[in-house]
Amino acid sequence: MSEITSRILKSLDILVRKDIQQENLKDTIQKYIDDQRKGFSFAELTILQYQMLVQKEA
Incomplete structure (x- = not known):
């Protein structure tokens, strides 16, 4: 996993927990x-x- 991806996921974790x-x-x-x-x-x-x-066909 790239450093940028890791930073984004860490930021998302913080946002989810707080907001x-x-x-x-x-x-x-x-x-x-x-x-x-x-x-x-x-x-x-x-x-x-x-x-x-399958969902698209339904």
Whole structure:
């Protein structure tokens, strides 16, 4: 992970902790940030793409 990406994610962590009051939203955003840290495996990307395509057809 690049230094800039690391700094952005750290800043997002701080913003979420300080400024988001709604717990469900805070948890959802934090999960997204955590996923960005670890990246996606090929299998995860394939499943996400499939889910997006299925939703578009519905």
